[in-house]
Amino acid sequence: MTRYTHQIKLLVAIDCIIFGFNGRELKILLVQRGLEPEKGKWSLVGGFLKPDEDLQKAASRVLNDLTGLSDVYMEELHSFSNPKRDPVERTVSLAYFALIDIHKYEKQITTDHHAEWFDLNKFPKLIFDHNQMIERAKARLQYKAALHPILFELLPAKFTLPQLQNLYEGVYKNAIDKRNFSRKVLSTGLLIKQNEKDKAGSKKGAYYYKLHKKKYNVNFNAVLNIIPNPDKIFS
Amino acid sequence: MTRYTHQIKLLVAIDCIIFGFNGRELKILLVQRGLEPEKGKWSLVGGFLKPDEDLQKAASRVLNDLTGLSDVYMEELHSFSNPKRDPVERTVSLAYFALIDIHKYEKQITTDHHAEWFDLNKFPKLIFDHNQMIERAKARLQYKAALHPILFELLPAKFTLPQLQNLYEGVYKNAIDKRNFSRKVLSTGLLIKQNEKDKAGSKKGAYYYKLHKKKYNVNFNAVLNIIPNPDKIFS
DNA sequence: AAAATAATTGTCATTTTTACAATTATATTT
DNA sequence: AAATATAATTGTAAAAATGACAATTATTTT
Numbered sequence: 001m002t003r004y005t006h007q008i009k010l011l012v013a014i015d016c017i018i019f020g021f022n023g024r025e026l027k028i029l030l031v032q033r034g035l036e037p038e039k040g041k042w043s044l045v046g047g048f049l050k051p052d053e054d055l056q057k058a059a060s061r062v063l064n065d066l067t068g069l070s071d072v073y074m075e076e077l078h079s080f081s082n083p084k085r086d087p088v089e090r091t092v093s094l095a096y097f098a099l100i101d102i103h104k105y106e107k108q109i110t111t112d113h114h115a116e117w118f119d120l121n122k123f124p125k126l127i128f129d130h131n132q133m134i135e136r137a138k139a140r141l142q143y144k145a146a147l148h149p150i151l152f153e154l155l156p157a158k159f160t161l162p163q164l165q166n167l168y169e170g171v172y173k174n175a176i177d178k179r180n181f182s183r184k185v186l187s188t189g190l191l192i193k194q195n196e197k198d199k200a201g202s203k204k205g206a207y208y209y210k211l212h213k214k215k216y217n218v219n220f221n222a223v224l225n226i227i228p229n230p231d232k233i234f235s
Numbered sequence: 236m237t238r239y240t241h242q243i244k245l246l247v248a249i250d251c252i253i254f255g256f257n258g259r260e261l262k263i264l265l266v267q268r269g270l271e272p273e274k275g276k277w278s279l280v281g282g283f284l285k286p287d288e289d290l291q292k293a294a295s296r297v298l299n300d301l302t303g304l305s306d307v308y309m310e311e312l313h314s315f316s317n318p319k320r321d322p323v324e325r326t327v328s329l330a331y332f333a334l335i336d337i338h339k340y341e342k343q344i345t346t347d348h349h350a351e352w353f354d355l356n357k358f359p360k361l362i363f364d365h366n367q368m369i370e371r372a373k374a375r376l377q378y379k380a381a382l383h384p385i386l387f388e389l390l391p392a393k394f395t396l397p398q399l400q401n402l403y404e405g406v407y408k409n410a411i412d413k414r415n416f417s418r419k420v421l422s423t424g425l426l427i428k429q430n431e432k433d434k435a436g437s438k439k440g441a442y443y444y445k446l447h448k449k450k451y452n453v454n455f456n457a458v459l460n461i462i463p464n465p466d467k468i469f470s
Numbered sequence: 471a472a473a474a475t476a477a478t479t480g481t482c483a484t485t486t487t488t489a490c491a492a493t494t495a496t497a498t499t500t
Numbered sequence: 501a502a503a504t505a506t507a508a509t510t511g512t513a514a515a516a517a518t519g520a521c522a523a524t525t526a527t528t529t530t
Contacts (some may be wrong), residue, residue: 002271002323007283009244012316012327036237048242054316055327076313079329081247081289088237092247092290092327094314147382147458162508179510180488187486202507203496223382228488397477414479415519422517437476438527463519 011091014059015046015130017077017137018067020102021154023163025119026170027102028134030126031066032114037088038127044134045115046093059096066113067105073153074098078136085129095133097140099153120170145171146227148220149190152211160198160206161185172227184226190215246326249294250281250365252312252372253302255337256389258398260354261405262337263369265361266301267349272323273362279369280350281328294331301348302340308388309333313371320364330368332375334388355405380406381462383455384425387446395433395441396420407462419461425450 018029077095197205253264282297312330432440
């Protein structure tokens with residue numbers, strides 16, 4: 001039988017950068033590592049590729065094991081393959097980038113799996129090259145969200161315009177004009193205004209909106225332009 | 236010493252989708268496979284990850300071995316990890332996406348390495364999942380080129396506006412209005428008009444342009460908008 | 471000198487973007 | 501009950517970008 005000789009074999013892992021949004025701040029989900037080395041230190045959620053799955057499946061499995069969620073927005077981010085990135089054994093890791101509605105299990109995970117939501121602007125030093133992974137994920141999030149309506153993946157079924165704007169402002173860390181923002185967002189036709197108001201955040205209350213699911217799915221890859229002067233973000 | 240037990244080890248490979256442009260058509264560079272199985276069949280340029288290199292280096296090495304070129308535009312495209320993608324042994328492959336100036340070695344490679352440039356619209360069936368890789372690379376090229384000025388990587392130092400437009404029309408397979416195209420491209424400030432003309436393509440001759448290297452490097456990630464109605468491309 | 475060929479250039483209507491502030495709805499306080 | 505405080509909602513005008521459209525120019529060939 002044919003074999004590829006004289007080639008190294010190594011471990012292939014996946015690590016998930018999981019973003020959430022609580023209505024105010026952007027969060028990332030981290031876990032306390034359960035195995036040596038670095039046991040007990042904070043890290044991304046990860047695991048090894050199994051014999052009968054591809055990487056996409058492995059990433060879904062890892063995320064599902066932790067959160068119980070399936071059908072989560074997830075995309076391949078980048079490979080991390082420095083020969084010394086894992087001191088134990090040579091491992092190539094594929095980083096995946098996930099966006100979830102934080103409300104769907106804010107509670108359980110914390111206790112069950114030594115998992116915790118951290119503020120994206122203040123989280124602990126992580127093992128290996130996981131901090132680099134997060135940096136790259138943040139850059140991808142900024143890039144992608146400037147062009148495509150992916151941030152809705154972070155929101156619950158009903159959300160208000162001020163919440164949505166908070167989210168965008170959190171991602172880009174700069175203020176956006178309310179009038180221009182609502183005009184642009186509404187002009188996409190992706191939002192359906194509800195009659196109900198969210199009275200939690202203000203006296204007047206803000207109207208809830210829902211996503212127009214059909215249009216959303218169709219226009220998922222469309223190039224929007226919600227952020228003013230997107231050039232300045234990337235240059 | 237700590238080890239990750241009960242995890243599978245496997246081969247990690249890289250495959251390069253190499254694009255070129257001859258002034259008229261888009262091309263991809265393919266090689267005749269040198270090892271069993273499928274020896275003699277056409278495939279992408281590829282190789283295995285070595286002990287002391289990361290994937291980026293491996294991709295550069297593979298490309299350099301074939302073409303002699305370094306400093307080539309190359310980016311990670313996507314992983315391909317179906318458990319049965321390579322019938323010999325389980326192999327995860329990272330596909331890389333490269334853009335080169337075809338003139339830099341149009342001749343040598345063909346003879347030296349059983350390599351050949353194929354028209355992007357007409358090339359042979361490839362081994363394994365390499366056709367899928369090319370499909371994804373084409374999609375990435377269309378996406379990226381609609382937003383960023385990467386197509387200049389395919390052109391020689393001096394090029395004409397009609398050549399540039401041919402390139403864009405080749406990538407998107409549709410005609411672009413000459414007046415609007417030149418206005419948009421020139422408004423980027425990335426092109427420097429030369430006094431010399433290319434008289435090969437027409438009686439009148441077309442002025443050569445060069446890239447404004449500094450602006451190009453600075454604006455490399457800027458979001459341009461050269462293609463009319465970019466939405467229609469992705470939706 | 472005329473014809474053929476491809477490159478180059480311009481205008482106008484429409485749409486999009488940006489900058490900027492007043493008004494409205496409601497709860498709380500006086 | 502009236503005034504106040506707070507945040508949500510709404511509008512307008514100038515500037516820039518886009519898209520649709522055709523005439524002119526430079527050169528070689530006939």
